[in-house]
Amino acid sequence: MPITANDINRKSWLEVPKNSDFPIQNIPFGVFLTKENVVTVGTRIGDFAIDLGALQQLNYFEGIELTDDMFMQDTLNDFISDGQKTWRLVRNRIAEIFDAENPVLRDNTKHKDVVIFKMEDVEMQLPVLIGDYTDFYSSKEHATNVGKMFRDPENALLPNWLHIPVGYHGRSSTIIPSGIPVHRPLGQTLAAGETNPVFGPSKSIDFELETAFITTDVNIMGESIPVDETEQYIFGMVLLNDWSARDIQKWEYVPLGPFLAKNFATSISPWIVTMDALEPFRTAGPTQEPTPLPYLQQKGKHSFDINLEVAIQPEKAEPTIVSKSNFKYMYWTMSQQLAHHTSNGCRVNSGDMMGSGTISGPTPDSYGSMLELTWGGKNPVKLSDGTERKFINDNDTVIMKGFCQNDEVRIGFGEVSSKLLPPFVKK
Amino acid sequence: MPITANDINRKSWLEVPKNSDFPIQNIPFGVFLTKENVVTVGTRIGDFAIDLGALQQLNYFEGIELTDDMFMQDTLNDFISDGQKTWRLVRNRIAEIFDAENPVLRDNTKHKDVVIFKMEDVEMQLPVLIGDYTDFYSSKEHATNVGKMFRDPENALLPNWLHIPVGYHGRSSTIIPSGIPVHRPLGQTLAAGETNPVFGPSKSIDFELETAFITTDVNIMGESIPVDETEQYIFGMVLLNDWSARDIQKWEYVPLGPFLAKNFATSISPWIVTMDALEPFRTAGPTQEPTPLPYLQQKGKHSFDINLEVAIQPEKAEPTIVSKSNFKYMYWTMSQQLAHHTSNGCRVNSGDMMGSGTISGPTPDSYGSMLELTWGGKNPVKLSDGTERKFINDNDTVIMKGFCQNDEVRIGFGEVSSKLLPPFVKK
Structure with a gap:
């Protein structure tokens, strides 16, 4: 049609x-x-x-x-x-x-x-009732940056990363639309050199610049979908801010992955831009080497040229753009993510959402998180009001925008904007 | 009342x-x-x-x-x-x-x-629409056994384990009631000594003996619930079989945790036994040393004496009981799990489900998975029909039962029973 x-x-x-x-x-x-x-x-x-x-x-x-x-x-x-x-x-x-x-x-x-x-x-409002939310980890630059900082600089990328679109399950109950503020979470953290953790407000709240796609009913339980057939099941995309508490994450995430460090809030842009509208901006992703296993192999263009940016706006100040990235940098495509997700027969339903993972580009000004932009806090980001940030301060608003543009038309997502409030106090 | x-x-x-x-x-x-x-x-x-x-x-x-x-x-x-x-x-x-x-x-x-x-x-039928499913990892014996086999026998328990009721998000879309069969999943695995993974049917399908609790609406976003107030939000419990593909898990789980190794199926018993019915079987859990952080401290009896057993039934043969365990062995209580889950303000809704994690007891015949019962395949389990199992074979049925019993009354869960079928073939 x-x-x-x-x-x-x-x-x-x-x-x-x-x-x-x-x-x-x-x-x-x-x-x-x-x-x-x-x-x-x-x-x-x-x-x-x-x-x-x-x-x-x-x-x-x-x-x-x-x-x-x-x-x-x-x-x-x-x-x-x-x-x-x-x-x-x-x-x-x-x-x-x-x-x-x-x-x-x-x-x-x-x-x-x-x-x-x-x-x-x-x-x-939130556009869909999200039954299940999966977050992938599909930017090679992001995975490499995190691996360098947290694990081994010489072997930053883990052995499975180039073979698997690595992903994990997120929390649906705390996905909120743009405009809803987020409270700084409390949690357990372990200070460097200490052996006993403490409990209190996180000291390192970060954003992660992501997109996400929303699916229709994909399969029945047990059924896997060939990679070449997955695109028809993708309704559209949104921008996503995967709020993260880095100090909580560091202490809790081994061996089962991030949990409370992530599930306090995930913000998305409220308009789902259809894959049909994005069709003119289809482009090829990076070359995949080694060649993926057959169930993940695909030909043609399966990425999209989507300009992305992140700004931080302190209270009573103008926003400062701190990162400019592009969706096309992602190593694994959405079709590969969905083929992988169903490869074991996992059922995917209408309204399920899958995040891309942090979208970091090749240059330091295109990194998709404060963790990477400041390189673990070593190089604070300067804002236009003269202040500096290692992470997000209370009452800062994080604003992500995304749009496609060619000579003929601009197709955009609007924004996902969310203010970080101090810890919740019961009234 | x-x-x-x-x-x-x-x-x-x-x-x-x-x-x-x-x-x-x-x-x-x-x-x-x-x-x-x-x-x-x-x-x-x-x-x-x-x-x-x-x-x-x-x-x-x-x-x-x-x-x-x-x-x-x-x-x-x-x-x-x-x-x-x-x-x-x-x-x-x-x-x-x-x-x-x-x-x-x-x-x-x-x-x-x-x-x-x-x-x-x-x-x-499935008794609840499960919005979010969390699986904990709260048996010290299980975490120790897995740590010994997969990581470092000398430091089997990770440093955070005694401080945090470690948990992660599971997949809601593939939670099924007792009686529904499960197909052996396909997936990526890396054979020992190889550097290139292969894709095909998992060769090591395991069960995990768990219970789960179902919550009412617990909090609003941002709000945390003190550990002493959590029990009123727990409606009841079910038995849970956390189907696992060990070979897929081993290759995929670092650094974000198990994903396709688990999300192909989770079976639960269909009757939710209320916490009120379980009240006579309240008991103390193991001593927690070191003392947990204040937000996890509680006095009194917060565990439950629930006898559990797992049987494997080959096609056309009688079931053989392969494990007998008890919920009371769990190190972290359900109240602590729920307090931890909301400690960062994560919203928990009516119908959300939280799994206990594999319930392994102190003796080898009380371990809650084939991985542990056979100690990584070294000691196959003998069934009454003369066959042996390292993992679950096609057409085996895994049956879990649970009940509380004192001199006056027996309160039981019935069973969660599910047959493992060969890989799905599209008709």
């Missing part, structure tokens, strides 16, 4: 600011709350939020097979579960509805009043 | 076989499917399944505040979310309804026909 929604010649009758992440060629999906306390599935064009539930009730999706309440829901899970054909039909239809040449909704003020909201008048 | 359901002098008008795990003092909760394809929340007395949805519709829960469809659901999440007071009111009421001296339901054949089913006529 042609993805007519990607037509670069189409303009919308809704105003789209220059350099907006959300031209009519994007059409991401999300869930928002209106001032009337209605929760609905929606999309975004320019700085307008569009109520897909209202559009459906007004018959704008006629001819597309959808359950009656498909968009009058507080999650996208059912829509995502319907599969790629439905996603395309709906996205193509939305493009038609908002096409500058199409008068049907454009000239119907009554309908527009119930369908279109200013972004500032809605509150973005 | 008194737990009158625990009255040891009460007898039921329903027949309870001698040594049944389900006397009227148990009253566990589960979800079952009837032959009429109705899914309902239920309980069990003797070999009868009792439809709590039907009981509610017939007004047997009058006077207890419950939403109208509390038991006409396919999960226990809403009931568990209602909290300890409701659990006790309902359990006490069920005990009254089935008390030998109470004629109301006993003498109402019409009602009995729609409420009571033979166990053989119902199909047990």
